[in-house]
Amino acid sequence: MNQSKQLTDGVLMAGVFIVLVLIAAFIPFVSLIASVLLPIPFIIYAYRYNWRPSLLLLVVISLLTILFATFISLPLAIIPGLGGMMIGIAMHQQLTPYETWARGTVGFIFGFLFTYVFTQFVMDINLMQVYEQMIQQSFDQTKHFFKQFSMGTDVDEQMKLFEKQLPLIMNLFPMLLVIGALFMAFLSQWIGYKVINLLEKKTFRFPPFRQLSFPVTIIWLYFIAMLISFMNLDPEGYVAISTQNVMNLLGFFMTIQGVSFIFFFAYKKKISKTLPIIVTIFIVLLSPFLIPLVRILGIIDLGFRLRERIDVKI
Template structure:
């Protein structure tokens, strides 16, 4: 009976995926729901049977579209299976998010390599070329209207920014995977809850707490960033990307503590929301303060101290 249900679910969800894939070619917004069939199937039957569905999808994609189109099913399939299998194993929402992020990172890396090999397209080079062309166009416009005296300085500044963006490409890849995993998981929770009367949900943001080890990783990356390291070395790129990613996590932790503090003190929900908005409007002034707050929260357990005082 169970085997029969696996086959039925697999056939139905494979057909749904193929329809969504074809629709997304003409309406790209449908791309965001492509992981959904894999999430549903893996949440019911775990990852091993999902691999068979994954293989069938790849074959059908090659037949009905072309071999060059398999990068999208691979990206969405791996991420969806990682999220669905975590749901099957009753992992916490944030652990599921982490596993989904790893799945999308693997998928994005495949797409990056695949596009490089099959189409000779390098995302980093394409980004640099696009920004350079935009910069040249802006410079010519400035010269035409008679304010092109500082064009050379602007070009130099833009080139410096391009170099920074190229170095932080791995961090950008991880951030994209984080967002893709969150959106896919959120949609997956909604659909599975509706179909199977489950109660999957993200816990309140104020309860988010990253492990203490992240503080140490951030600290060591920060220390190494002060060393005189060859900027063309892989070690330099790795340290910079690690610093950006752990810094982002510390910032998220800081926002989470602000929501916790507001809830603990029975303040209005508007208070932390306003702080987040103001911080995003004035990031250079407030973002580092929020990051420091996140580091203190994780490193010194402020929440635990506040909770104990109430008891």
């Protein structure tokens, strides 16, 4: 009976996924929504039956995707398949929401890496070159816009300064990939929680954002990367590029830690939720000025156990 239900669910999830793939591939107006929902069948199935049946489902769905949506659509199955499986398996194993998020992120990263190799060797498309062309095109359009409206000499100097930073931005492709995987894993997990709660009458949910706290070890990794960056390295060398990506990624985590602390502090002081939300909006809008300060706050929070000290005082 259980195997029969497992097979029935597998056929159902495969059918739902193929419909979503066809919508994502051929219907422009709703393709974004369909793409966001692609990991959900894998999350549901992996949550119910763990990894072995889910892996078989991924193989079957990959073959069906090639059959119905052409061979070049294979990444549409692999990326959400690996990410959704990792999330569903973690939920099946009753891991915490943040552990589940971490596993989902790893799944999406492997999906992205597969896509990179697939496009490079099968489709003969270099994603790094595409990324560089997009950055250069965006810069050229911005420069043309400012020239068209005669923004003044200060803008010309800023454009020259930004142009010097283009190689650095292009070298941060791996960091952007990881952040993209983090975002996709979070969104997929959040939707997956809603769907499974509805179907299975469960109560999966993320804990309040104020409770988010990263491991203390990332501070040490951040400072080690910072020390390496002070060495006389070849700017285009592997070590320098890797260090830049690690520093920026860990700095991103520290910023999130700082924002989480702001929400925690507001909660402990019984301040309205509106205030930390407004502060977060200002942090995004004034990111060049405020993000370094919030990052320092995150480092202090983790390194000196700031939350525990506030709990003791209160």
